[in-house]
Amino acid sequence: MEVTTATAVEEVVETVETAEPVEKMDQPTKAEKPKKRKKKITVASVVNKVLLWICLILTLLPAYVMIVNSFKTPNQLLGGVLWFSFPLYFQNYADAFLRIMPNIWNSVTITVCSTAGVTFLAALTGYAFGHFKFKFKEAFFGLILINMMIPSVLTMVPSYMIVTKLDLLDTQFALFLPYISTGSVMGIYLVRGFVEQLPGEVFEAAKIDGIDEFRSFIYIALPLIKTILTTVSILALLNFWNDIVWPMLVLDSSHMKTIPLALLEFNQQQGANKGALFAGYILSSIPLLIYFIFNLRNFMDSLTEGAVK
């Protein structure tokens, strides 16, 4: 009995995976366009490319400014900011590294922990809503969805008061707890939609085997909803990584600050020696850049996915 259910589960897992509930957006173009069409260079396609390049260059302009000036001494900066000045001044990177490394670490830990928390809560709650039938289900779900309509400015003052009263000011919990509560809302919505599309047989088989509900969540549901959890985690991660207002309110001491706050402080203290500042900007972009490079496809799909639903 056990063996058969196991294989049945595996089969369904496979079909689910191959069916790919997450629609890859490139597929229609791929299927419908003949692969080797004769390449013709038309005026339109040249204009198209030129315009795209102009837009791209403009988009990347701030990044260019940042890179070029991160290799300059204060004097070289006065000599012009549009192109590299030689010799390149690498000391900026060492200075910036010592200055903001602890803050990058703060940002990484708080982002990773909060993202893990959100992903777990979204999976657990979204699964409960998608899989079970229970009384007042839609009412409960509605209560969660309401939070999508509430602007964060409305809850800012009372949340600050709560954090003060819980004596969490200037600790990482002041970020972590609010993040995983309001940050999970969107994820719950996405996971519920995904779970409802799963074929019911997977769980039937588990039920016959007498596996309890919590285990069937861990061992059967979680592997099945991996795709949507990737989306949930990437969206959450971007939010937490970039958040400025809330950390600005609840974090006070320099060594606790997350990256955006540390850069702001650095900016105010640095004065004329902006070179080190630019190096700091670059260093603080690296963690997400690495993540982006290693998860390119997931990243691109998730951004679309999260927004389209």
Add this chain to the structure above:
Amino acid sequence: MNGKKFLQKATPYLMILPIFILLAIFAFYPIILSIVKSFFRWAGGFNPGQGIDEFNWGKNYVQLITDPIFWQSWGNTLFFMITGVIVNLTFPFLVALMIFSISNEHSNFRWRVAFIVPMVVPSMVIFLLWQFIYDSSDIGVINNLLSLFGVTKNVDLLGNADSVKWAIRFMGVPWCGGTNLLIFFAGLANIDNSLREAATLDGANTVQKVFNIDLPLCKNQFKMIFTLSIIGEVQDFVKIQTVTGGGPGYSSYVPGLYMYRMAFDSNEYGLASAMGVIMMLVMLVFNRLGDLIFSKEVD
């Protein structure tokens, strides 16, 4: 057996319990408190016996709407909303169209990646970089560019009441590096290609195809970005706080900044809550407006 059955019934409730405990503390209670306290003179401090906490009818709201800075900040936001909606709906759509017209699958993907890569830079860095680009001294990028063309007089775009709002709007030009582009692209990719082929056979040119097929069939994407832009412009004040602090004077002041200063510089929590309630109402109104504008059936 009975216990087991009970457990089975309780499972879903147990599973949704953690998030409800968290939401109760960090969402529901704050929301209700905010709305209630918007009718209170709530100021000074949070602990009992410290500060003021008394019901004062609608005095907060009256105080707000009689404050010229309140109206100035909403006027500025209106500028940012209108221009923001315009640029967010046009530029990313055009670039998505241009990328979509590249039939090579790989170069198509590479173009999208190239526009998304800047998202790895923290938004605070982007703000600070633009502040540097606009810097009024010799070091600023714009002033450097101007001196290349022989203009020696420095410009101070952020420090001038006439130009500051436009300067802020032009941060992030051409407004394509982000999710809006991907949303439009997904919309275009979802349109059945046979429609375009049929139109080509009928002799439609590119512009006609865009206006008769792509634009109407991306209606949902337009609606979504409209709503997101409005919400973003009403809510976001960190950008302005970072680059201008609302100045010069109050010429780039926005409601979010007004509220933030009221709550955390003047400790007037009741007034700030009233401002928050007004901001929520404005967002709801524009959300509804978005539904109305984009609900017209087009075929």
